[in-house]
Amino acid sequence: MPEIVVVRNRVRFRARATGQEVDTLIVQLITVRNGRMLECRPFYWDPGAIADACRPHEA
Numbered sequence: 443m444p445e446i447v448v449v450r451n452r453v454r455f456r457a458r459a460t461g462q463e464v465d466t467l468i469v470q471l472i473t474v475r476n477g478r479m480l481e482c483r484p485f486y487w488d489p490g491a492i493a494d495a496c497r498p499h500e501a
Contacts, residue, residue: 444475455492462495464488 449470456463467487473480486492 444473444480447472447474455495457495459496459498464491464495466491 449472451468451470452465453468454463454465469485469487471481471483471485473482
């Protein structure tokens with residue numbers, strides 16, 4: 443039977459497209475079976491901030 447692990451991380455992203463940094467939280471649901479990670483589902487605390495940082499802005 444797989445086990446679910448919940449992990450909360452504070453992370454800092456730098457978007458390649460814009461160079462903008464975002465400091466935010468991520469919660470991850472990780473499914474583990476026999477000591478191996480089967481799946482990792484990230485949930486971004488502020489997905490709008492991530493999307494905005496990745497979107498080039500018009501000058």
